[in-house]
Amino acid sequence: MVEHCHILLVSFPGQGHINPAIQFAKCTLQMGAKVTFSTSLSAIRRMSEAASKIPGLTLAPFSDGYDDGWTSAHDVQDFMLSLRTCGSEAVTNLVMAQEKEGQKFTHIVYSTLITWAGEVANQLQIPSTLLWNQPATVLYVYYLYFNKNVDFTGENNEVIEFPGLPLLLKSCDFPSFMQSSSPVIYNFALPVFKEHFEILDRAGTKQKILVNTFDALEFEAIRAINKYDLMGIGPLIPSAFLDGKDPLDTSFGGDLIQKTVDYMDWLNSKDELSVIYVALGSFSSLSKQQMEEIAKGLIESQKPFLWVTREANTLSFIKEFEKQGMIVPWCSQLEVLSHPSVGCFLTHSGWNSCIESLVSGVPVVAFPQWADQPTNAKLLQDFWKTGMRLAAADGGIVMADEVARCLEIVMGGGERGENMRKQAKKWKILAKDAVKEGGSSNVNLKGFMDQIVGSNQSFSS
């Protein structure tokens, strides 16, 4: 009985983690489960009221030691340590308190980077499942990296084959943490990804991993690791933008930044497929020089653009620039991507943005910065064929000409652009198919729920 299922869902306090986690919560709530969503106090405070209005969802914030929020001025390694220490204690206390009240959690689901929640679950002997919020391909690449079945030394950008994966990668396509150019401040990352596998192995054999992807998108990668049972349950996207089953589900409900500027009238005033939507990540920030090159590239394109950035003040020619486009500090990305005037997405290729571009049928120009983004950009360009990746000049900066060149190819009337738009439309249909009744993600999610309820959580340690 799903009603007896009480899931504790623990998410990393970043936008790219909170969004799919909340969407997962909504899906399982609709199936009758009880769900408690836990993340840092600072994130919950910043989240829109929408989260507290999700019917049935209980919020359980914990202090991660950074109650006024983490900023790039803080040391990321200190933050990760504090999050782990405070989070482990808080989740342990929450589990014990619920048990005392006879409301015990029957399953813990934890997001990428929240390894410690899996560890707490193992210690308290509560079954747990990782909710992986990157492509299955990236999980597979990490798996191979730590198991050393593949030679990852392709420093000179030679092509590397991955068993079972119909895609060749060069070192520049690897997750940034594997690349020798990865800054030392991110040295914490690879041990965390390694720990994910260790915790799964300690939890028992053939652990399930829920992935925000779908069968048609990553058929081979989902099946590439025999040791685990990967289940594509995505796209984890509000229903109104996907299957339309719940037309009132028009936002994730977990925005950490609030929309303050209205852009809909502006979008409505533009021709079909004429607008470039630019959003380069909720976390990373670009150098002044890089911002200027992107801005010049947009001007060169002569197309209207909607750019999400909170760093527009670094641009030296902002007045002239604003004649052609609109700059906003935040938007509802899905609302924008599904608007008929949007013809291209200039994206940092964070995984949610990638999957949202596919769901909306919008081709992309990819400008990956770090983490899984280089691999995601490679997949978009060479596997799903819905866009192209910007090439950096010597010195690592992507120049204005390159931005304008790629925008022209993706949005122009040539055969390449035409093919990308066709591919984007194809993935839009397949994404919807995956979540409809009987679709692969729908079946997988039901199967997962049946299993966690049916077995009444027999725990193998």
Ligand code: UDP
């Ligand atoms: N997003 C949004 N409005 C914005 C910018 C981003 O709603 O103005 C959302 C976007 O739809 C996505 C998430 O924020 O769901 C960003 O996740 P992603 O994995 O793309 O990138 P991250 O910011 O985590 O690097």
